[in-house]
Amino acid sequence: MIVTNIEILPDKRIVQHLGLVQGSSVRAKHVGRDIMAGLKNIFGGELKGYTELLQESRAEAMERMIEQAEAVGANAVLNVRFSTSSVAAGAAELFAYGTAVVLE
Amino acid sequence: MIDLIILVTLLALGYGFGSYAESRHYKSIIARENTLRHIPAVTSRFPPMNEGSRDAALVSGSVVVSVDYFKRFIATLRNLVGGRVTSYESLVDRARREAILRMKAEAEKLHADIVFNVKLETSSIHKGRGNSIGSVEVLAYGTALKTDQ
Amino acid sequence: MKYSNPQIPEGINTSKQHPLKEFFMLTAGVLGLIVAAVLLLGFFADKLAHHIPFEVEQRIASKELLAESDPGPMQGYLEALTEQIVKAQSLPEEMTITVHYVDDDTVNAFATLGGHVYMFRGLLEKLPNENALVMVLAHEIAHVKHRHPIRSLGRGVVIGLALSMLSGTMGDKMADQIVSNTGLVTSLTFSRDQERESDKTALKTLMALYGNVVGADQLFEVLQEAEGAMKLPEFFSTHPLSEKRIQHIHAFGRELAHSTTEAQATPLPLDFPDWLNLAADDQGHE
Numbered sequence A: 001m002i003v004t005n006i007e008i009l010p011d012k013r014i015v016q017h018l019g020l021v022q023g024s025s026v027r028a029k030h031v032g033r034d035i036m037a038g039l040k041n042i043f044g045g046e047l048k049g050y051t052e053l054l055q056e057s058r059a060e061a062m063e064r065m066i067e068q069a070e071a072v073g074a075n076a077v078l079n080v081r082f083s084t085s086s087v088a089a090g091a092a093e094l095f096a097y098g099t100a101v102v103l104e
Numbered sequence B: 001m002i003d004l005i006i007l008v009t010l011l012a013l014g015y016g017f018g019s020y021a022e023s024r025h026y027k028s029i030i031a032r033e034n035t036l037r038h039i040p041a042v043t044s045r046f047p048p049m050n051e052g053s054r055d056a057a058l059v060s061g062s063v064v065v066s067v068d069y070f071k072r073f074i075a076t077l078r079n080l081v082g083g084r085v086t087s088y089e090s091l092v093d094r095a096r097r098e099a100i101l102r103m104k105a106e107a108e109k110l111h112a113d114i115v116f117n118v119k120l121e122t123s124s125i126h127k128g129r130g131n132s133i134g135s136v137e138v139l140a141y142g143t144a145l146k147t148d149q
Numbered sequence C: 001m002k003y004s005n006p007q008i009p010e011g012i013n014t015s016k017q018h019p020l021k022e023f024f025m026l027t028a029g030v031l032g033l034i035v036a037a038v039l040l041l042g043f044f045a046d047k048l049a050h051h052i053p054f055e056v057e058q059r060i061a062s063k064e065l066l067a068e069s070d071p072g073p074m075q076g077y078l079e080a081l082t083e084q085i086v087k088a089q090s091l092p093e094e095m096t097i098t099v100h101y102v103d104d105d106t107v108n109a110f111a112t113l114g115g116h117v118y119m120f121r122g123l124l125e126k127l128p129n130e131n132a133l134v135m136v137l138a139h140e141i142a143h144v145k146h147r148h149p150i151r152s153l154g155r156g157v158v159i160g161l162a163l164s165m166l167s168g169t170m171g172d173k174m175a176d177q178i179v180s181n182t183g184l185v186t187s188l189t190f191s192r193d194q195e196r197e198s199d200k201t202a203l204k205t206l207m208a209l210y211g212n213v214v215g216a217d218q219l220f221e222v223l224q225e226a227e228g229a230m231k232l233p234e235f236f237s238t239h240p241l242s243e244k245r246i247q248h249i250h251a252f253g254r255e256l257a258h259s260t261t262e263a264q265a266t267p268l269p270l271d272f273p274d275w276l277n278l279a280a281d282d283q284g285h286e
Helices: A031-043 A048-071 B002-035 B069-081 B086-109 C019-049 C054-062 C073-088 C121-126 C130-145 C148-170 C173-210 C216-227 C242-255 C272-285
Strands: A014-028 A076-085 A091-103 B054-066 B114-123 B135-146 C098-102 C109-112 C116-120
Touching: A014 A048, A014 B069, A014 B086, A031 A048, A031 B069, A031 C148, A048 A076, A048 A091, A076 B114, A091 B069, A091 B086, A091 B114, B002 B069, B002 B086, B002 C019, B054 B086, B069 B086, B069 C019, B069 C173, B086 B114, B086 B135, B086 C019, C019 C148, C019 C173, C054 C148, C073 C098, C073 C130, C073 C173, C073 C272, C098 C121, C109 C130, C109 C148, C116 C121, C116 C130, C121 C216, C121 C272, C130 C148, C130 C173, C130 C216, C148 C173, C173 C216, C173 C242, C216 C242
Parallel strands: C098 C116
Antiparallel strands: A014 A091, A076 A091, B054 B135, B114 B135, C109 C116
């Protein structure tokens, strides 16, 4: 499975477009992390707990997108985009979408 | 004590109506997805130049969906212990598919055959109100084209 | 190049877990955690507050005090009883009890920081005999003896701080409600434990002073009546249910092989009703 955010792969020809595939994941960290992040806000710096949260979310969103692509018989997802939103306080939503294609 | 009764009532109402509304929404989404299946939506920016694409037009669709009390309650608890907030997953899923469908419906009205360069934006419009309402707004937009295929 | 739009299977972007199952697991888990945390914090705060010297308590209390009570026959009677009870409960030297007679219809009596005990006319009017009155007074003095006011204060501060920190970070009204209400209900168990402890001490005092525990159950019958039909489950209440307290008294009586009804109750002084009224009249003239 090739996942890229460019639209045309120089060495591959697209045989078929299979439409939009998307993956999303909403995750939250336990309240201890929230409290630590709140304290960290005083001193500044990286909020490791939240970085981790976003990474986990992103990985899961990608996984789900790829799962959709596989389900429709694609072997690549092109032009992938990510977007983040906060549906609830302390929870992060990561969303990945792209075009599923069959490459030669 | 009275608080508890109110809470249980709200939870029961939320669960009953929420799951009914959700399953109905899913049914309608799946039905409309099937009728609009002839219009693919893709994220690529470049339509094929040799196939006589014409009549480019911006199409968009947006929707605001809110969760029910029951799901919000679960999400709040989940927020304390961490992990996957499953009760919001179906919310955003429904919102995205609905927004894409509305975009496609607009494309269909223009007799377009395909939507290019689709982009999706998610935002939560309730932000100013202390996160008291769990709702999402999804905007889907792209360029509808006619092709001579 | 071909464009097609195949159907994507359902359920990839959503979890399959049943919401009700998740609900019950989460509710049990989160509430369990909050309850455990509150009990733990409360326990330690309670232990620590116990070591605060009584002197400090008196200093805190002096700021929020009502004015000195007018010396009247009722005040004198209560003070005399207090003296007996203090001796019977063998309170430490530095622990001074100040009893206040409050001319008010409220059916209540309470003990607060610094050994101040307040007795309301509303309650005294309803008491059938001296034993019941001593039960009330001994119960309140037992609160002071066991340092309950300062312990509740310490506990309240610690638990309140912890809960507000928790709900503050959540920044969500619903989370705030869940956390604070669960915490509140949980911390009531401490309050009920204190009441039970005081009841026990008060019964022992009655035993020491009168050789029986007559009248103690009558007090709670009076309270039960005052509560009326509006009854909360014990779980939501600061005091154990009156019925249960009566049961305990009867059990206590049986243990000592004394029936709570056989022995003769010590009547209240003959002038007692007049004293109640006298105090009321005094207020009326002012």
